[in-house]
Amino acid sequence: MKLDVIRIAQAIFTVKDLAASKEFYVDLLGMNVLHEQGDALYLRGVEDREWTLKLEQCKGSEEARVRHLGYRVRDEQTLDALVNLAETQGLPHRWEEELDRPRMLRLQDPFGIPVAFYHDVKTYPWLLQEYHQHRGPGLQRVDHCNVRVPDVKATMDWYMDELGFRLSEYTVDEQDQWWAAWIQRRGGVHDFALTNGAGPCLHHWAYWMPDALSIIKTCDILAGARQPERIERGPGRHGVSNAFFLYIRDPDGHRIELYTSDYITVDPDFVPIKWLRDDPRRQTLWGAKTPRSWFEEASPMEAFEGGVQQPKEGKLTGIPAHVI
Amino acid sequence: MKLDVIRIAQAIFTVKDLAASKEFYVDLLGMNVLHEQGDALYLRGVEDREWTLKLEQCKGSEEARVRHLGYRVRDEQTLDALVNLAETQGLPHRWEEELDRPRMLRLQDPFGIPVAFYHDVKTYPWLLQEYHQHRGPGLQRVDHCNVRVPDVKATMDWYMDELGFRLSEYTVDEQDQWWAAWIQRRGGVHDFALTNGAGPCLHHWAYWMPDALSIIKTCDILAGARQPERIERGPGRHGVSNAFFLYIRDPDGHRIELYTSDYITVDPDFVPIKWLRDDPRRQTLWGAKTPRSWFEEASPMEAFEGGVQQPKEGKLTGIPAHVI
C-alpha cells in the first residue's frame, strides 16, 4: 500500500480569548477569515484554498494547546495505509470530521505528537490575485511546522521510514548527536522540523511570505499597535534553510514564524546540509543571538484521550551557545 | 521684504463623483481621510500632518479641474511680500479661508496658474509610526506637482526670480530650446516641474512612497480591483530625478504620480542636470516608451474669476520620440 503525504496543511490551536486572537491574526496579521462559527475561527493565507489554521476557544480553564498538526495526503488509499500503519504499530487513532474535511484520520505518532491526515477537502477560490482584499503583511500559505521532541533522531527516522519524508538539513552537537532536523515531502526545505527539547510541544507554525519587506512590515504593524513584545526573534536570515524569517508570539504564546525565500530540494542526489549546533551562523546567518525564550517556551500538545501531553525531557541537555 | 516659500503643500481637485473618487483614493490607495464635510474630502499621506489633497464635488455639470496648487510659506511676512508682488505685477489675487488654513493668499501667476500660499495651518498627529492603521500602498507625503505650460523657460524664470526656486534638472530639444524643467525649494529634486505643452494644465500631482515595493503593490491592488486601466505609465525608474515611479489616473483623469528615492540638491554648487528631449534614458532610465496619453492629457485649471483656463498651445511642437 503506497503512502503519499503531500504536505503540511493545517493546525488547530486552542486559545484563551478568541477575540484577542482574532485581533492578532486578523486585524494585525491580516489573515483571511474563511469561517467563523460559534467558538472557532478558520483562517487562511492569500494563496491557501482552504483553511489552514483553526482557532478554538479553550474550554473552561484549560490551558491553550495544539490540538493537532495536519497533513494533506494524495488519496484515500493513503489514509487506509495510515490506518494499517497505526494498527500495526499500535498507535492510537480515530476518524474525525472537521469543517470542510469530511474524513480525517487522527493518530498519535509513537512520540506522542497528535497528527491528522486528510485527502478530501472543500476548497475555496484563493485570494492571491485579489490584492485589493489583502490586509496587513499578507501571509501567503502554510509553509511548515516545528516540533520540540525529546529524541530528534528517532522521531525523524520514523517520519522518513514510515511516511517517506526526506532530510534537507540537520544539526549535531559536539558529540555528533542529532540536535535538530528539517524534513520535507513537498520539494522545499521542510514541511516538518524537529528540535531537541522537552516535548512533544509545538515550537512554531509557519507561513510563507511574499518577500522580506512584508516581514519587516509585520514588525512595523506590531510596533504601531504598541505590541512590540509579540516580536520574539528576528527579522533575520537563517543559516539553516537560508530563509528570511521572523518569530512572533500570539496572545497565548503560540509561536508563529513568517518565512520566505528558501531553496528547492527536488534533486535525487540532494545532499542534506550538516550544521554544528554552536556555529554562530546556523541559527541566524548574521550571527544574531537567539533569545532564551525561543529555546525554553513551546505550546503543549493535546493527548489522544484529551488533556495535555506531559512533555518528556530532551535527550540532549543544554541549549546552543548563541543565546541572550 | 524677504519671501520664503517652504514647499509644495496642497492641491484641490474637483471631481464628478465624490464616491468614486473616495473609492480610488481611500479604499484602493489607502489615503487617510482627515475630514469629510458635505461635498468635500480632505486627504493626507501617513507622514503629512495636515490635509494635502482636497477633493470637491463638481458643481452641476462642470468638468473636473484643479482649483489651485498650494505652497506652504515660512511666515506671514512672506504672504505680505507676495501681495506686494501681485500688486506690482498686476496679478489677480485675493484672500481665501480654507479648512485648517485661516489665511490663504490665492493668486494667478503671470501664466495663468492658480496658486495658493499659506503659513498658518492646523496640524494633526501624523500616522507615520501608526503602521497598524496604514492601508494599501501607504502614500507617505506630498512630493511635487507638474504643470504643462506653453512657455517652460518663461514660467521657470518667474518662479526662480520672484519666488526663489532653484533648478535641479532640465530638458532641451535639438535646438537647445527648453522643453521641461524641475525646480525646487525644499532641497530635493523638485517641488514643481514644468513641461512644454498646451496649458496651463496640471500634468500630475505626486506623493512620496516608502519604497519601490509599495509602488509595485499599488499596481497589484489596482489589478486586483479589476481597474488595471488606471495604471497609465510605469512602474519604472526615471532618468530625470532617478526616482522609481508610477503614474495612475483617478476616476476623473487627474494624474497621480507615486514617487520614491531621488537625491538631495542642497549643495550651493549643485550643477543642474541637462537632458536631451529624445534621449531614450531621459523619461525612463530603462528606455521604456511613454504612452501618448501621458503627453496629451492633463487636468484643466480653474481661472481666477471662475470657469476653466483656456489652454494656450505649447511654444514647442511635437512630443518626444520615445512614445507608444
Next chain:
Amino acid sequence: MKLDVIRIAQAIFTVKDLAASKEFYVDLLGMNVLHEQGDALYLRGVEDREWTLKLEQCKGSEEARVRHLGYRVRDEQTLDALVNLAETQGLPHRWEEELDRPRMLRLQDPFGIPVAFYHDVKTYPWLLQEYHQHRGPGLQRVDHCNVRVPDVKATMDWYMDELGFRLSEYTVDEQDQWWAAWIQRRGGVHDFALTNGAGPCLHHWAYWMPDALSIIKTCDILAGARQPERIERGPGRHGVSNAFFLYIRDPDGHRIELYTSDYITVDPDFVPIKWLRDDPRRQTLWGAKTPRSWFEEASPMEAFEGGVQQPKEGKLTGIPAHVI
C-alpha cells in the same frame, strides 16, 4: 518502466560573439562561471549546484540557436525508459557526453524540439550563502523554459501523457482553442511552457530571482551600461503564474526571463487555471501591453542531424490583442 523527470535543468545556446555574451551574462547579470573552456562558457545561478546554461561560440557563419533544452531525471532507469519510448515512437535519439554529464540522452521530440535528459551529474558547492561573491542582480536558479510551437495542445499532451507533466495554467482563444499551456514536474507553476506560433523555437529561458527588487536592479544595471534596448518587456506581474517578471534579450536575441514569486501546485486536486487570450490581465496583471517583438521573435532550435529546424506556422493565427 517508470519514467521520472525531475525538473528542467539546462540549456545550450550558440552565440555569435562569446565575449559579448560573457559581458552580458557575467559582467552585467552576474552569473557565475563554473567552467570556461575553449569556445564555451558554463554558467550557473547562485543556487545551482551544476552549470545550467552553456554558451558555445557559433561555428563559422552559423546563426545563433538553441542546441537543446535539458531535463534532470530521477535515475538511469528513466533514461532507459526514454530510449524505449524513442524507439517505440521512432524519435531520433543518441547518447551524448557533456562536461559534468557523462551520460546524456538527446532526442528530438515528435514536434522537433531538441531535448536532452540526464541523471548523473557532477555537482559543485553552491554559492547561495556566499553572498560576498554574488554579483549584479543575483540570478538564483534555473526555473523554466518556454517554447513556441505550432500545435500547443498536441505538444502539451505528449509531454503530459508520455513524460508525466501536469497542467497548471492554460490560455484559450475565443473559439476555445489552446493558445498556450504551462506544465510542470517540480511542484511549481511550470518547468515548461508552450505558446502558439511558428516553431519549434525557444521563446525564453528563465531564472528564478530572490525578489522583485533584484529584477528592478537588473533594469538599472542594463540602463547604467547604456544597454536599455536589452530590456524587452516588464518589469511587471504576470496574470498567468502571478510571478513578478522581466524579459531581456542577450546579444544574439536569445530571450531570458527573470522570474520570482509564483505559487505551489502540489495538491492532487489542483485545478488548472484557465485564461482567455485577450483578457488584459492575462499577460500582465496590471494590463500592460506586450511589445510585438515578444510574439514575433524567438530563437531557432537545432535539428537532430545538424542545422536549424525550419519553423512551421502556428495552428492559430493572430496574436493577442494587448500588443504595442
Next chain:
Amino acid sequence: MKLDVIRIAQAIFTVKDLAASKEFYVDLLGMNVLHEQGDALYLRGVEDREWTLKLEQCKGSEEARVRHLGYRVRDEQTLDALVNLAETQGLPHRWEEELDRPRMLRLQDPFGIPVAFYHDVKTYPWLLQEYHQHRGPGLQRVDHCNVRVPDVKATMDWYMDELGFRLSEYTVDEQDQWWAAWIQRRGGVHDFALTNGAGPCLHHWAYWMPDALSIIKTCDILAGARQPERIERGPGRHGVSNAFFLYIRDPDGHRIELYTSDYITVDPDFVPIKWLRDDPRRQTLWGAKTPRSWFEEASPMEAFEGGVQQPKEGKLTGIPAHVI
C-alpha cells in the same frame, strides 16, 4: 556676518591596517575609491560627488581615531564668520588643506570635538545612475554623524545657537534631563546627533541607503564573508527618526550606520519629537534591545594639538533599560 552650514559632509578616520579597512569598505560594502594615495584612501557613496570618508593609516602604534568631522558651508563668508566665532570664543583653530579641499577651517568646538568646515571642493561625476558599476549594498550618500558627549544639552545649544542647527527629536531621562538630541541643517532628521556618555567620542558615521533590502544585503554579505561579528545591532526600525537601520563595526571598531527612509523637517512649525529614555520603542520601534557595546564603545577623537582627547564622563549615569 551670516553663517550658513549646509550639511555634514566628510570624516577622516585613522586605521591600524589600511588593507583590512579597504577590504571592509571597498570589497564588502562596495564604497567607491575616488583616490588612493600613499597611506590614505578617499571613499564615497554612489550619490556623493566628492569623497566623504578618508581613511588614513595610523602612524606608528597610535590607536585608531577620528581626525575630524567635516561640514560643507554655503560660502567663504561663512568660513570667515567661523574664524570670527573661534576668535571670539577662544576656540583653537587653523587653516588646513586637504585633497580636493583647498581651504578648510579646522577648529575644536567648546566640547573638544574636532570639526572642519569647507566651502570650496573639487567634485566628480556621481555614480548614481552608473548602476553597472555599483558593488555590494550600494552605500548612497553621507547622511549624519553621532557623537557621544558628556553634556548633551550644552553641546546641542552651542550648535543651535552659534551654527543654526535645528532640533528634530530628543530624549530625556525620568528627571527630564537631556539624554540625546538629533539636530539638523539640511531638512532631514539630522546631520548631527548627540548622545550622553564619556566623550567626545564618535559614536557612529552614517550613510544613506537606497532601501531596506540593501541594508539586509549588507548583513548577508558580511555573513557570506564569515564576518558576522561585524554586525553589531539591527537591522531594525528606529523609533527616533523612523529610519530602517543597521550598525556595523569596521576592523578598528569605528561604527558605521546604514540608514534609510526617515522623514522631512522643513516646516517652520515643526515640533521636535520627545522620547523617554526607557521607552521600549525609542531605540528600535520593534522593541529589540540594544547590545551593551553600542552604549559602551566609541571611537576616540583627535585633540587639536595632536594625540587623542581624553573623554570626560557623561553628565548622566547609567544606560537605557532595553539593553542586552
